[in-house]
Amino acid sequence: xxxxxxxxxxxxxxxxxxxxxxxxxxxxxxxxxxxxxxxxxxxxxxxxxxxxxxxxxxxxxxxxxxxxxxxxxxxxxxxxxxxxxxxxxxxxxxxxxxxxxxxxxxxxxxxxxxxxxxxxxxxxxxxxxxxxxxxxxxxxxxxxxxxxxxxxxxxxxxxxxxxxxxxxxxxxxxxxxxxxxxxxxxxxxxxxxxxxxxxxxxxxxxxxxxxxxxxxxxxxxxxxxxxxxxxxxxxxxxxxxxxxxxxxxxxxxxxxxxxxxxxxxxxxxxxxxxxxxxxxxxxxxxxxxxxxx
Amino acid sequence: xxxxxxxxxxxxxxxxxxxxxxxxxxxxxxxxxxxxxxxxxxxxxxxxxxxxxxxxxxxxxxxxxxxxxxxxxxxxxxxxxxxxxxxxxxxxxxxxxxxxxxxxxxxxxxxxxxxxxxxxxxxxxxxxxxxxxxxxxxxxxxxxxxxxxxxxxxxxxxxxxxxxxxxxxxxxxxxxxxxxxxxxxxxxxxxxxxxxxxxxxxxxxxxxxxxxxxxxxxxxxxxxxxxxxxxxxxxxxxxxxxxxxxxxxxxxxxxxxxxxxxxxxxxxxxxxxxxxxxxxxxxxxxxxxxxxxxxxxxxxxxxxxxxxxxxxxxxxxxxxx
Numbered sequence: 001x002x003x004x005x006x007x008x009x010x011x012x013x014x015x016x017x018x019x020x021x022x023x024x025x026x027x028x029x030x031x032x033x034x035x036x037x038x039x040x041x042x043x044x045x046x047x048x049x050x051x052x053x054x055x056x057x058x059x060x061x062x063x064x065x066x067x068x069x070x071x072x073x074x075x076x077x078x079x080x081x082x083x084x085x086x087x088x089x090x091x092x093x094x095x096x097x098x099x100x101x102x103x104x105x106x107x108x109x110x111x112x113x114x115x116x117x118x119x120x121x122x123x124x125x126x127x128x129x130x131x132x133x134x135x136x137x138x139x140x141x142x143x144x145x146x147x148x149x150x151x152x153x154x155x156x157x158x159x160x161x162x163x164x165x166x167x168x169x170x171x172x173x174x175x176x177x178x179x180x181x182x183x184x185x186x187x188x189x190x191x192x193x194x195x196x197x198x199x200x201x202x203x204x205x206x207x208x209x210x211x212x213x214x215x216x217x218x219x220x221x222x223x224x225x226x227x228x229x230x231x232x233x234x235x236x237x238x239x240x241x242x243x244x245x246x247x248x249x250x251x252x253x254x255x256x257x258x259x260x261x262x263x264x265x266x267x268x269x270x271x272x273x274x275x276x277x278x279x280x281x282x283x284x285x286x287x288x289x290x291x292x293x
Numbered sequence: 294x295x296x297x298x299x300x301x302x303x304x305x306x307x308x309x310x311x312x313x314x315x316x317x318x319x320x321x322x323x324x325x326x327x328x329x330x331x332x333x334x335x336x337x338x339x340x341x342x343x344x345x346x347x348x349x350x351x352x353x354x355x356x357x358x359x360x361x362x363x364x365x366x367x368x369x370x371x372x373x374x375x376x377x378x379x380x381x382x383x384x385x386x387x388x389x390x391x392x393x394x395x396x397x398x399x400x401x402x403x404x405x406x407x408x409x410x411x412x413x414x415x416x417x418x419x420x421x422x423x424x425x426x427x428x429x430x431x432x433x434x435x436x437x438x439x440x441x442x443x444x445x446x447x448x449x450x451x452x453x454x455x456x457x458x459x460x461x462x463x464x465x466x467x468x469x470x471x472x473x474x475x476x477x478x479x480x481x482x483x484x485x486x487x488x489x490x491x492x493x494x495x496x497x498x499x500x501x502x503x504x505x506x507x508x509x510x511x512x513x514x515x516x517x518x519x520x521x522x523x524x525x526x527x528x529x530x531x532x533x534x535x536x537x538x539x540x541x542x543x544x545x546x547x548x549x550x551x552x553x554x555x556x557x558x559x560x561x562x563x564x565x566x567x568x569x570x571x572x573x574x575x576x577x578x579x580x581x582x583x584x585x586x587x588x589x590x591x592x593x594x595x596x597x598x599x600x601x602x603x604x605x606x607x608x609x610x611x612x613x614x
Contacts, residue, residue: 075599080543081532081533081534083532084532085519085520085532134598134599135599137599138599141596163487163488163509163510164509165509165510165515165518165519165533167509168508168509168532168533168534168535169507169508169509169533169534169535169539169540169543169545170543170545170598170599171509172487172488172491172508172509173491173545173595173598174598174599175467175488175491176467176471176491176495176595176598177595177596177598177599179464179467179468179471179495180471180495180591180592180595180596181596182468183468183471183472184592187472202488203487203488203509205460205464206448206459206460206463206464206467206488206492207463207464207467207488208464209460209464210458210460210461210464210465211464211465211467211468223460224455224459224460225448225450225454225455225459225460225463225488226448226450226454226455226459230450230514230517231450231451231452231455233517234450234451235451235452239452243452243455244455249458252456252458254458254461
């Protein structure tokens with residue numbers, strides 16, 4: 001997939017670093033994968049189908065028609081608790097900014113999918129384990145409020161270890177804040193889809209991830225409330241391999257669909273086609289220059 | 294081992310015994326001993342660290358949520374999630390507070406091992422949250438205020454809870470509270486552990502007992518997650534900012550109720566009464582409000598909770614009042 005200009009600009013500085021590592025080992029089957037082949041296959045192992053965790057911008061690139069207009073970048077993390085352990089919280093944030101090339105654990109904005117204008121949020125496990133602090137809460141809430149104003153459908157990809165410890169109760173309260181934004185958005189008759197990717201747990205799982213109209217699980221994603229290790233430690237017993245997988249949740253009736261990464265875009269477009277009147281939502285992004293035709 | 298219970302042993306227990314003996318005999322003047330006793334209480338409990346408050350919140354004699362429910366004028370329990378079972382860790386039903394009809398929800402721990410097994414140590418399962426959701430919706434339809442008592446180390450993390458969609462149950466309970474068209478007052482009476490506590494605390498007013506704690510994760514859980522060592526819980530408690538004073542500072546809790554020196558259990562009936570009085574006062578303020586006003590104010594209450602840097606990354610912007 002060709003890299004659009006908006007993504008190239010974001011990526012300029014780390015192309016050389018990416019090239020340095022030409023091969024990646026599949027953690028599931030051990031196969032050595034040529035990085036470019038892996039990227040061309042949407043970061044899914046060409047041998048065994050293992051889904052690597054995806055960077056938010058790469059994910060967006062696999063979904064949108066062309067442009068992606070990011071919103072909410074002005075919300076950046078502070079250090080409300082003055083948290084220090086081995087490193088201070090601002091030091092941890094800075095390290096993750098460098099590592100992930102992200103300003104926080106979620107990227108939000110507008111895009112079109114097969115011509116459908118949508119509000120799109122994508123979480124990224126590479127930034128503080130995708131944990132929800134005040135900025136993730138604020139950006140998700142802001143996305144839902146902006147989508148509600150424009151009567152746009154909203155799609156959020158989740159990937160999260162839960163609430164962010166270093167922001168304490170301010171982080172927990174984001175569950176309440178995002179819940180209320182989801183509730184207002186949906187009560188107005190707008191369409192909300194969540195795609196649960198690996199891993200989706202804790203405070204994100206117990207709020208907006210499971211509050212949508214349609215819940216899609218990405219194939220093989222680990223999804224649950226309590227983390228697998230927490231349960232194993234509490235119960236002192238080993239859990240079956242398929243426990244808390246998307247496939248397990250489908251069987252238990254918790255989610256609507258399990259979809260492999262390669263089919264996600266097409267699935268989302270089909271869902272939008274059923275749920276949303278194309279003519280009605282078409283003008284919604286006219287005011288955004290990138291989408292004005 | 295509870296550090297507060299340990300501290301209550303020794304000189305304090307001896308003094309208590311001597312005062313009681315003197316009172317029973319009905320002879321002699323105990324006032325000097327009582328003065329000494331008060332002085333000792335102040336020395337021992339006058340200033341508590343966050344970890345000591347965590348232990349106070351878990352004190353075996355601390356009033357439990359059910360003690361507050363028992364002190365209401367009237368209570369009729371309603372059971373079950375209408376799907377699978379009745380979760381005894383979450384008690385709910387119709388009640389009356391100072392003559393006012395309400396719906397009450399309470400997270401109930403046990404006093405002893407036998408009751409703790411029945412109550413699952415106050416850890417609520419999906420069925421409990423579904424019962425709560427049902428009663429929240431009932432309260433909205435009948436226009437009855439909702440009063441909740443929070444006391445849980447966290448939502449149940451077991452295999453069955455995962456199989457029954459714990460995440461969805463909590464998420465749905467939060468939605469029900471955000472839709473509620475009646476006043477909602479939540480009180481953190483002991484431990485407010487994470488999402489399992491918040492599930493019944495998305496409220497118009499959040500009250501907290503002075504020595505209760507309310508945190509994003511239990512100190513043990515936080516220490517295990519961050520440092521792989523649950524034994525560092527006292528250190529996590531220090532960092533998490535989980536005391537009533539901290540949370541009032543953040544605008545997350547509206548009001549703290551002062552406890553007797555040495556903790557709520559030193560005069561449980563009086564403390565329970567003062568909590569119910571505070572709930573009554575808050576309800577009186579909220580009751581005249583129209584459903585839409587209540588919902589809008591509740592939206593704004595949580596909407597503004599956040600702290601982030603502005604564009605310059607220099608100044609901390611806190612969107613609190």
